[in-house]
Every structure is written in C-alpha cells, then in structure tokens.
C-alpha cells in the first residue's frame with residue numbers, strides 16, 4: 389500500500405536515484421507516483437529504463453512547473469552550486485502551501501535560505517541522508533524549517549525511515565550529521581579497503597579478505613547498535629592482555645587513528661560550509 393502521494397525529484401543523480409530506489413523498494417511510492425527532473429537526459433532515460441520512472445522532464449522552468457503542478461512533495465537533490473538558479477525558477481510557480489512541501493537534501497544550505505528565496509510559499513524540511521539507503525541501511529537526520537508542521541516532519545521521518553534509521557535533530561546540528569553519516573560511508577569504505585589490502589599482503593585472496601573486512605565492519609556496527617555498549621568497552625573486551633589485538637590497537641594509536649578520523653569529520657563540515665557559503 390503506497391502513501392497515495394506524489395513525489396518529485398529535482399536532480400536525479402547519485403542521491404536522487406538512491407532515494408528513488410529505496411522508496412520503490414519500500415513500497416511507499418509506486419513508480420507512477422514518482423517524478424524526476426534532471427539536467428542530463430541520459431540520467432532520465434536511465435531512470436525510465438531501469439526504475440520505470442516515466443514522469444520525467446528536462447531541467448528549466450517548464451520541467452520544474454511540471455513537477456510542482458503534479459507533486460505533493462518536491463525533493464531538492466541537486467548540488468548546492470546550482471540551487472540558487474533553480475530557486476530563481478521555482479519562486480514564481482504556483483505552489484499550494486496547504487498541500488505541498490519541499491524536502492531539501494542539499495548539503496550546507498539551511499531551510500531559511502530556501503524559504504526566503506521561495507518567499508515562504510512552501511514549507512521546507514531538510515534531510516541529510518546517506519547512500520546506504522540503497523540497501524535499506526541508511527542513516528538520516530531530519531530538521532523542519534520555520535513553517536514546516538509536525539505533520540511534514542513526521543511524513544519525512546516516515547519516508548526516510550523506510551530507507552534506514554532517522555533522527556529528528558535541531559537544524560543547527562544538521563551539517564554535523566552530514567559530516568558523520570553523509571560523508572562517513574567513504575571513510576568506512578577506505579577502512580574496508582585498507583583491511584582487505586592488509587589481508588592480501590598476508591596471502592589471503594582479495595575476495596575473501598574484502599568480505600572478511602566488510603562483514604567485520606557490519607558485525608561490529610551491529611554490536612554497537614544492538615548492545616548499546618560503549619565502543620571503547622567493546623574494544624577492551626576483544627583486547628586480551630599481551631595479545632595480538634592490543635598490538636594492532638597500539639599501531640593505530642601511533643598512526644593517530646582516532647584523532648585523524650575526528651579531524652576528517654570536522655574537515656567535512658568545514659568544507660561543506662565553504663561550498664554552501666559560495667552557493668548563496
């Protein structure tokens with residue numbers, strides 16, 4: 389049973405596609421309830437051929453009007469650099485603020501910037517999703533703008549909740565959510581790759597080493613999520629005195645592992661703020 393609503397995506401790149409795939413998989417939306425506008429005609433053809441999303445249009449005012457005229461929810465899934473131009477075309481359209489709202493996943497751009505640009509014609513909810521949504525294991529932060537109702541936030545939590553875990557957070561924390569769960573998958577892929585490389589060097593075939601590393605990351609994450617234990621305690625539990633794991637922990641500490649990861653999270657937020665500032 390679908391939600392009985394229509395959802396339209398402005399930008400159907402990596403994230404747009406990940407969300408569309410997740411929504412179709414969840415059953416909350418059928419393919420004929422999904423609309424997409426993109427600058428790339430090959431992306432649109434791809435959606436049509438692979439996901440049966442046939443309500444598609446090219447970018448530009450005509451395409452955006454097609455979306456706004458038909459959809460209950462309009463998702464901004466474009467890069468921050470093009471948002472201003474898109475908002476310029478959207479502000480003159482006939483929004484129905486009683487029936488419609490916007491979900492923006494655009495990194496670094498707060499709801500007040502979008503609301504102001506759209507002259508408060510439509511409520512805005514901001515979401516920071518991540519690509520593991522594709523396998524139903526996403527982690528998203530959701531924050532409503534000043535005119536978004538509880539109903540808008542709840543519906544957004546429901547939509548992204550079908551794609552993984554969701555957290556309702558104050559908007560002043562949402563860029564920090566991006567720095568952990570939005571950027572984080574890249575860091576974890578690097579960890580898996582590095583652990584697999586280490587295994588290969590020790591003579592384990594690549595496919596086995598990679599699967600062992602990925603399963604270890606997944607299992608360890610499940611331990612943290614399901615036991616609720618502090619990760620430090622779980623680490624202590626697997627470090628026997630004078631053993632091999634503590635020797636590896638020492639090597640990671642010598643390489644400033646935790647400090648480097650903390651710096652990476654901070655660097656992601658700083659970079660996003662710089663890009664967002666230039667896009668305003």
Ligand SMILES: NC(=O)c1ccc[n+]([C@@H]2O[C@H](COP(=O)([O-])OP(=O)(O)OC[C@H]3O[C@@H](n4cnc5c(N)ncnc54)[C@H](OP(=O)(O)O)[C@@H]3O)[C@@H](O)[C@H]2O)c1
Nearest residue numbers: 399400401402403426427428447465466467468494495570
């Ligand atoms: N990647 C992540 O994990 C992640 C996580 C959370 C949030 N976000 C945010 O999600 C947003 C989208 O990121 P992404 O990785 O999906 O980017 P992307 O793959 O580049 O997708 C953006 C799509 O929008 C299209 N586009 C460009 N200008 C357009 C316009 N004027 N109207 C309609 N479509 C247009 C692009 O086409 P062309 O390629 O032809 O330009 C592209 O297909 C970003 O704001 C990012 O900050 C990303």
